[in-house]
Amino acid sequence: xxxxxxxxSELISDxxxxxxxxxxxxxxxxxxxxxxxxxxxxKNNTQKKIFNENWKNAKSLNELNTLICDCIKCSLSxxxxxxxxxxxxxxxxxxxxxxxxxxDEDEQGEPFVGRAGQLLNKIFEAIQFKRxxxxxxxxxxxxxxxxxxxxxxxxxxxxxxxxxxxxxIKPKILVSLGRIGAQxxxxxxxxxxKLREKIHTYKDIPLxxxxxxxxxxxxxxxxxxxxxxxxxxxxxxxxxxxxxx
Ligand code: SF4
Numbered sequence: 001x002x003x004x005x006x007x008x009s010e011l012i013s014d015x016x017x018x019x020x021x022x023x024x025x026x027x028x029x030x031x032x033x034x035x036x037x038x039x040x041x042x043k044n045n046t047q048k049k050i051f052n053e054n055w056k057n058a059k060s061l062n063e064l065n066t067l068i069c070d071c072i073k074c075s076l077s078x079x080x081x082x083x084x085x086x087x088x089x090x091x092x093x094x095x096x097x098x099x100x101x102x103x104d105e106d107e108q109g110e111p112f113v114g115r116a117g118q119l120l121n122k123i124f125e126a127i128q129f130k131r132x133x134x135x136x137x138x139x140x141x142x143x144x145x146x147x148x149x150x151x152x153x154x155x156x157x158x159x160x161x162x163x164x165x166x167x168x169i170k171p172k173i174l175v176s177l178g179r180i181g182a183q184x185x186x187x188x189x190x191x192x193x194k195l196r197e198k199i200h201t202y203k204d205i206p207l208x209x210x211x212x213x214x215x216x217x218x219x220x221x222x223x224x225x226x227x228x229x230x231x232x233x234x235x236x237x238x239x240x241x242x243x244x245x
Pocket of ligand 1: 071077141142157158
């Protein structure tokens with residue numbers, strides 16, 4: 001019989017990748033224990049708290065927060081300082097959706113509290129929105145190390161929590177701060193420029209896409225188009241209020 005030569009290091013590398021995927025799917029930790037140079041034992045850590053799916057039945061934001069705040073579905077649970085659920089009125093008309101917590105948010109457990117958050121507050125003031133009319137959260141509830149972009153696998157694992165937040169709040173308008181929220185909710189890979197061209201809908205809720213405040217801090221030239229988007233938001237909101245009052 002022909003023998004197939006496989007390098008030991010390649011075999012271990014492939015096996016590690018496979019177990020990492022299994023960990024993401026099952027939330028169970030697998031790890032290697034070296035017995036000697038030629039033998040590898042795989043242990044399944046069943047002692048670890050298994051994350052359950054009861055959160056899907058949550059009836060309020062508080063209940064949802066309590067059920068998911070110990071989430072260990074992705075590796076960001078190992079590096080976060082605080083879980084960042086979201087903040088605002090449970091009956092808010094407008095829901096702003098960012099991408100992921102940054103360093104200040106990770107420290108304080110609240111979204112948009114750093115410089116980007118201060119800018120967002122100024123935007124709310126400029127378009128005369130009161131905080132109680134608004135709910136703010138991110139797609140990812142835990143900070144990616146060094147503020148790197150969220151990875152697709154992390155977003156896929158975390159976004160069901162956002163869907164549930166939207167289901168509970170039932171906002172009249174969604175605003176995606178940055179392209180990632182809109183791309184994930186609309187299942188598209190369109191660029192931010194393209195996404196800004198029109199008002200979209202997610203489950204019959206109008207969705208407006210604009211720049212992330214952190215991007216505005218990096219490039220102040222984007223403040224003008226953001227202002228245009230916010231005027232569009234203000235007028236859509238007035239239109240919806242008028243119909244409902
Ligand atoms: S980022 Fe989301 S999926 Fe990952 S651990 Fe945090 S809450 Fe869970």
